[in-house]
Amino acid sequence: MGVVEDLRRVVGPGSVRTDAALLDAYAQDAYTLATVRPLAVVWPASADEVAGVVRVLARHGVPLVARGGGTSLSGGSTPVPGGVVVHVSRLNRILRVDPLASVAEVEPGVVNTWVSRAAAAAGLTYRPDPSSQQACTIGGNIAENAGGPHCLRYGVTLNHILMADVVWADGRQSRVGTLAGDPEGLDALSLLVGSEGTLGIITRAWVRLEPVAEASATVLAVFGTVDEASETVSEVIAGGIVPAALEMMDNLAVSAVERGQYRVGYPPDLGAVLLVEVDGLTEQVEEDAARVQAIAARHGVAHLQRAASEAERTLWWANRKTAFGAMGLISRNYYVQDGVIPRSRLPEALRAIEQVGRQHTIRIANVFHAGDGNLHPLLLYDGRDAGEVARVQGAGHAVLDVCLRLGGTVSGEHGIGVEKRADLARQLTAPEMAFQRAVKDAFDPMARLNPGKIFLPL
Amino acid sequence: MAQHPADADQASEAALDALAEAGRRGACLVPVGAGIRQHALEAWDTRPVVPWASTRFQTIRRWSVPDLTAEVDAGLSWGDLNQRLAQHGQWLPVGVADGAPDTLGGIVSAGVNGVWTGGYSPIRDRILSMTVAVPAFGVVRVGAPVVKNVAGYNLWRLYWATRGTFGIVLTITWKLAALPRATATITCADDGPVTARVWEAARRWGDSLPTVPALATLLLTIHPSGWELVGIAHGGDPAMDRVRRSLGAQIGAGQDVERPATLPGGVVWQARLPREGQRLVMEALSRSGASAGAELQSGMVWGYGHQPDGASQEMAALVARHGGTFRHWDGPWRGLGVPPAEADMWQRLKTAVDPQGVLPGWRAEAEA
Numbered sequence: 001m002g003v004v005e006d007l008r009r010v011v012g013p014g015s016v017r018t019d020a021a022l023l024d025a026y027a028q029d030a031y032t033l034a035t036v037r038p039l040a041v042v043w044p045a046s047a048d049e050v051a052g053v054v055r056v057l058a059r060h061g062v063p064l065v066a067r068g069g070g071t072s073l074s075g076g077s078t079p080v081p082g083g084v085v086v087h088v089s090r091l092n093r094i095l096r097v098d099p100l101a102s103v104a105e106v107e108p109g110v111v112n113t114w115v116s117r118a119a120a121a122a123g124l125t126y127r128p129d130p131s132s133q134q135a136c137t138i139g140g141n142i143a144e145n146a147g148g149p150h151c152l153r154y155g156v157t158l159n160h161i162l163m164a165d166v167v168w169a170d171g172r173q174s175r176v177g178t179l180a181g182d183p184e185g186l187d188a189l190s191l192l193v194g195s196e197g198t199l200g201i202i203t204r205a206w207v208r209l210e211p212v213a214e215a216s217a218t219v220l221a222v223f224g225t226v227d228e229a230s231e232t233v234s235e236v237i238a239g240g241i242v243p244a245a246l247e248m249m250d251n252l253a254v255s256a257v258e259r260g261q262y263r264v265g266y267p268p269d270l271g272a273v274l275l276v277e278v279d280g281l282t283e284q285v286e287e288d289a290a291r292v293q294a295i296a297a298r299h300g301v302a303h304l305q306r307a308a309s310e311a312e313r314t315l316w317w318a319n320r321k322t323a324f325g326a327m328g329l330i331s332r333n334y335y336v337q338d339g340v341i342p343r344s345r346l347p348e349a350l351r352a353i354e355q356v357g358r359q360h361t362i363r364i365a366n367v368f369h370a371g372d373g374n375l376h377p378l379l380l381y382d383g384r385d386a387g388e389v390a391r392v393q394g395a396g397h398a399v400l401d402v403c404l405r406l407g408g409t410v411s412g413e414h415g416i417g418v419e420k421r422a423d424l425a426r427q428l429t430a431p432e433m434a435f436q437r438a439v440k441d442a443f444d445p446m447a448r449l450n451p452g453k454i455f456l457p458l
Numbered sequence: 459m460a461q462h463p464a465d466a467d468q469a470s471e472a473a474l475d476a477l478a479e480a481g482r483r484g485a486c487l488v489p490v491g492a493g494i495r496q497h498a499l500e501a502w503d504t505r506p507v508v509p510w511a512s513t514r515f516q517t518i519r520r521w522s523v524p525d526l527t528a529e530v531d532a533g534l535s536w537g538d539l540n541q542r543l544a545q546h547g548q549w550l551p552v553g554v555a556d557g558a559p560d561t562l563g564g565i566v567s568a569g570v571n572g573v574w575t576g577g578y579s580p581i582r583d584r585i586l587s588m589t590v591a592v593p594a595f596g597v598v599r600v601g602a603p604v605v606k607n608v609a610g611y612n613l614w615r616l617y618w619a620t621r622g623t624f625g626i627v628l629t630i631t632w633k634l635a636a637l638p639r640a641t642a643t644i645t646c647a648d649d650g651p652v653t654a655r656v657w658e659a660a661r662r663w664g665d666s667l668p669t670v671p672a673l674a675t676l677l678l679t680i681h682p683s684g685w686e687l688v689g690i691a692h693g694g695d696p697a698m699d700r701v702r703r704s705l706g707a708q709i710g711a712g713q714d715v716e717r718p719a720t721l722p723g724g725v726v727w728q729a730r731l732p733r734e735g736q737r738l739v740m741e742a743l744s745r746s747g748a749s750a751g752a753e754l755q756s757g758m759v760w761g762y763g764h765q766p767d768g769a770s771q772e773m774a775a776l777v778a779r780h781g782g783t784f785r786h787w788d789g790p791w792r793g794l795g796v797p798p799a800e801a802d803m804w805q806r807l808k809t810a811v812d813p814q815g816v817l818p819g820w821r822a823e824a825e826a
Contacts, residue, residue, distance in 0.1 A: 174799035184783035185795030190615030240636020283696035344524035409602040431595040442807035
């Protein structure tokens with residue numbers, strides 16, 4: 001019996017699809033430079049069905065990639081050649097919100113924003129907030145160790161997952177982590193978070209919720225130059241202020257979002273804009289906001305404004321969070337890069353990225369998490385022009401060279417996927433890569449789970 | 459405190475030499491820091507044990523003041539580190555529960571958490587990167603020395619609380635914090651066992667400060683004749699005034715009393731529990747007349763003072779019944795827990811990392 005028939009026995013005939021049009025729709029994720037048509041797409045409805053699917057595929061020697069919202073920007077959920085997409089969208093229940101323990105028990109197909117929405121009545125929220133949070137899923141967030149603007153103060157996904165149920169490569173199931181938050185003994189959960197689906201498939205997760213702060217203030221600071229904005233960021237961090245979020249957009253990025261739906265009315269000649277949010281006790285918020293504004297003033301801020309209402313704050317954030325998509329308003333295609341530098345090196349990093357754009361004749365917009373040094377250069381190009389595609393890929397690698405040269409890393413929150421396999425090999429030494437591979441080989445010795453990701457073929 | 463960059467290479471070479479020598483002798487190389495938490499040499503396994511003394515190396519390798527990050531030798535004590543960091547208004551908010559002079563490598567290796575866990579996050583969340591000596595791969599860096607990184611697996615987490623199972627920690631890069639500009643300390647205390655009054659006080663204090671974290675620490679200590687609740691807030695002066703007004707008005711609390719954020723005596727076990735489990739464990743301990751401390755925002759509990767034989771096993775069982783995890787620091791080491799469903803995967807990794815078995819392993823009977 002064939003693999004498709006066996007899969008249908010596990011999940012039912014309607015939950016396995018092999019029609020070409022549908023397979024083409026699943027041939028890529030949000031990293032559109034890699035396309036692989038899968039053998040089939042399967043929708044299990046329970047952890048046991050996920051385990052059954054994994055066992056069937058193991059028996060047939062067919063690799064798989066688990067997929068949530070498909071929003072990976074590094075090709076983490078790009079199908080594997082000859083493989084099956086295991087879609088977790090039917091595992092989409094919020095099973096419990098426990099206000100006393102500040103924990104939500106959720107399935108992997110739950111969309112990120114649903115968690116905070118469910119917890120809101122208890123005055124709680126789920127902190128990791130990737131820009132794709134309206135579409136990305138908790139399972140995908142765990143696989144990619146997702147971040148977001150508000151991770152500056154509150155930490156990334158790794159810091160918010162307490163416990164999880166997992167299906168391993170051979171179909172066995174177990175529970176990893178602990179509700180107490182600090183596992184005793186060997187800690188498989190910490191390896192699973194950020195493993196890009198290469199070690200196991202999460203079928204349930206217990207995520208940490210936190211109280212919504214009493215007060216917050218959002219300050220918008222417009223600068224004439226990127227350097228002034230960068231130096232403001234460095235001084236805020238060095239001054240010991242830990243904002244909830246500290247975001248930057250440069251002129252090109254602003255010119256795109258100001259054509260979109262959420263227009264703030266930024267002046268067209270600005271060099272860069274900072275969006276700084278502080279939260280906490282009312283008195284602390286007032287003090288921190290005043291300090292941020294004083295620092296910005298010392299660095300020549302041209303326009304300084306504090307959100308006067310929740311509506312204004314929401315508009316500013318909507319403007320920022322739709323920046324990636326807004327690139328479509330000024331360019332046929334765009335390629336989002338993701339790298340990290342030490343925060344104090346921001347001014348020189350941005351100057352070097354500008355130089356990369358000039359060298360490769362590529363327009364580069366910058367929208368990024370300045371507070372933690374997590375850069376997101378947006379490389380604009382026309383996908384119909386093969387030469388331009390090649391130049392943009394070269395520029396992307398050159399941007400990561402800048403990050404490595406300044407002592408950083410090739411990914412802050414998008415993962416390695418297929419996109420950055422060569423870049424990871426440049427960041428790590430050969431023994432460090434061998435150590436990474438040893439983990440994959442130990443947990444998935446037959447290379448069934450999302451093979452070809454993170455590592456280049458040997 | 460050593461300040462010589464040359465120590466960096468010396469530490470790497472010495473660690474690799476020690477691993478090779480242990481391999482030649484068929485011995486087990488066990489890292490030892492201040493020797494407070496490990497009792498490592500008492501019963502690892504049947505092989506001869508060779509200690510790796512991390513305290514030979516105590517250098518701050520790299521300190522980026524504007525980035526609030528520092529790479530530090532594992533043999534440096536947290537107290538010495540914080541003394542240095544204070545020169546630029548920074549600190550590593552570790553503060554192990556009893557104020558003992560643990561080394562940073564020992565804190566990592568034994569999985570020690572401190573009284574600032576609630577206010578400044580668990581210690582392991584402040585680790586950005588490490589250099590480690592690994593039998594199969596030499597000296598390698600795990601993690602990255604920047605505040606955000608998803609490049610590959612989170613290998614540095616393999617070294618948290620695993621007592622050298624996967625290699626010798628040589629350096630740790632930490633995410634630092636700025637020293638608080640102002641502090642407010644509030645206390646309340648009573649004779650007798652822990653009662654609902656304690657939890658009511660903690661709840662009202664938390665409710666009156668709706669933010670994360672509400673306090674830098676909220677420390678409950680119990681002893682045979684009573685209990686004390688200490689709340690310490692960090693921030694700017696206006697916020698601290700608010701804390702004093704808000705909390706001081708409740709439950710007859712005293713204000714700005716001198717209270718070091720530590721527990722008395724040597725901590726002999728540590729647990730972490732869900733909130734309700736923490737309450738039940740502390741009440742049980744209080745009824746039995748035990749001495750213990752708890753950080754109420756984070757679920758941490760520490761037991762201290764002399765413990766009779768078998769007491770830590772009883773405590774481990776009590777903590778497990780209430781959904782917590784337990785680490786004992788008295789008596790011989792009893793080995794890491796390895797869930798049966800994961801045992802073969804971990805064993806493959808252990809074999810790949812430590813093919814000769816030079817480093818401590820785990821015991822079959824430790825399986826949960």
